[in-house]
Amino acid sequence: MARKCTPTYSIKFSLNILAWQKHKIEKKFKIARIVYNSCLGEALKRHKSVKAAKEYHTLLKEPKSKERDRRLSEIRLANGFSEYGLHDFVRLVQHKFKENIGSLEAQKLATRAFQTVEKLHFGKARKVHFKKFDDDISVENKSNQTGLRYIDGNILWGDKPTKKCPNPKNWLCMPIAPKANDEYARIALMDNSKYVRILKREIRGKVRYFVQLIQEGYPPTKRNRKIANDETKRVGIDIGSSTIAVYSENTVELRELAPKCNTDFPKLRRIQRSIDRSKRSTNTHNFNKDGTFKKGRLEWNNSNSYKKLRKKRKELYRRIAVQRKISHGKLANDILALGSDIRVETMRFQSLQKRTKKTTRNRNNGKINSKKRFGKSIANHAPAMLLTIIDRKLSYQGQSLKKIDTYATKASQFNHKTGKYTKKQLTERWNAFEKLLIQRDLYSAFLIGNTNETLNSVDVDLCNAKWFNFVQLHNREIARLKQSPSKTLRWFVA
Incomplete structure (x- = not known):
């Protein structure tokens, strides 16, 4: 029987607990790390045994078919490479620590370990990482009935006190309460809790603990948030590596993604160099004379200054x-306030991060151009994260983000006046319409917003009907961008 799928959202609270409770939580997290690493190691063994099977290699070379996929699946199951196969393994591991980690909590750790190795197995990841002693970690349950759970304003974890055992060693009862003026949290706590997740995070050099309640239903609507919730109102967005162009009936905007989140690369480079110098000075035996690492399994001695620098770098990334x-949450709310029929091109940001294979030379000095593309820009601005947030918020209205066929529509090349497609260089930021100059990204958003219902072509009649209104809004936005303090935005209209 298929599992019942219901809408879900989460709400987070900070845990303000006593010192003795922190010691108990630390013990549980230490055991959780051991369980996770054990499952990860076992999953890797099973992954390697599957890859070592000759039949498996032979089947991978054959053309795709249902019979081929069935045989591949049978080989994986025969080697125990499955989520439930790892659940059987973790049962024996959990039995040693049953006083501190419940069976359902151990199963969730096993599931996460399997999903990690599964990405490696199917080529979606290059390698996996075991949890280190000082790594962030989380523990969650599968239900709110036993083990880690939320009941009547308290997070309960462990065996309940009884007459025979009034003070169990593993028992934790941690109260949580929303702030006095937090109406959103109070309404959210009225919903049924599916399960509980506890997180360990290091913030500004201090270890803190948080609890996430996974609630059933839709999140409460905030009082200061405007929601269109109108499928008749279309919104077209053309998203790039650092900016987003938005088009609706009443708005035409070009905005920078996360404008205050640019990484301080000079500061980061100084920290990286200090880390490298510290590592080399305390581990001279691990380096060759030319400065390269020695091959083989090496033992590393890390100084206290090295550890402090790593924490400093970690904190820098955490703040960003x-x-x-x-920033993305606020921008997503602004877009959702314009309409609920939101359309965007399908984008492969991972491809944009890769270095180009083609070698080119600078026309002026003849030097070879850098093969770098948009890696740093995508890392700073995270455009895919914005689309994920918009899609999640739309799901609360029972809708989803509409992705148009990029190769069929070719919004960046199409001209709705002539019906022709013209390839443009990235440096070409304007489209010419007789005496009019239209900014390229804003025009793409306009075309995306006026695609047909099949999402594979531009509706030319609709574009013609809304063209005059778009031009007026476009000119107003260009005037604003030219006065913008942002160098990035000014470059797009230069």
């Missing part, structure tokens, strides 16, 4: 990530 997430 938090700011980026907040």
Whole structure:
């Protein structure tokens, strides 16, 4: 019988606990790390045994078919490479630590380990990483009935006190309460809790603990948030590596993605160099005379200054990530306020991150051009994250982000006046329409917003009907961008 799938959202609270409770949580997290690493190691063994099978290699070379996929699946199951196969393995591991980690919590750790190795197995990842002693980690349950659970304003974990055992060693009862003026949290706590997740995070050099309640239903609507929730209102967005162009009936905008989240690369480089110098000075035996690493399994001695520098670098990245997430959330809300029929081109940002294979030379000095593309820009601005947030927020309205066929529509090349496609260089930022100059990204957003219902071509009649209104909004936006303090935005209209 298929599992019942219901809408889900999460709400996060900080855990303000006593010192003795922290010691118990630390013990549980230490055991969780051991269980996870054990499952990861076992999953890797099973992955290697599957890859070593001759029949498996032979089948991979054959053309794709249902029979081929069935045989591949049988080989994986025969070697125990499956989620439930790893659940059987973790049962024996969990039995040694049953006082601190429940069976369902151990199964969730096994599932995460299997999903990690599964990405490696299917070529979606290059390698896997075991959890180190000081790594961030989380533990979650599969239900809210036993083990780690939320009941009546308290997070409970472990065996309940009884008459025979009034003070169990593994028992934790941690109260949580929303702030006095947090109406959103109060309404969210009224919903049924599916399961609980506890997270360990290092913030500004201090270890803190948080709890996430996975609630059933849709999140409450915030009082200060405007939601269109109108499928008749179309919104076209043309997203790039650092900017996003937005088009609707009343708005035409070009905005920078996460403008305050640019990584301080000079500062980061200084930290990286300090880390490298510290590593080399305390581990001279691990390097060759030319400065390269020696081959084989090496033992590393890390100084206290090295550890401090690593924490400093980690904190720098954490702050940027938090700011980026907040910025994307606000931008997603602004877009959702314009309409619920949101359309975007299908994009492969991973391909944009890769270095180009073609070698080119600079026309002026004859030097070979750099093969770098948009890696740093995508890392800073995270455009895929914005689309994920928009899609998640749309799902609360029972809708989803509509992705048009990029290769069929060719929005960046199409001209709705002539019906022709013209390839353009990335440096060409304007489209000419007789005496009019239209910014390329804004025009692409306009075309994307006026695609047909099959999402594979531009509706020319609709474009013609809305053209005059778009030109007026476009000219107003260009005037604003030329006065913008952002160098990035000014470059797009230069």
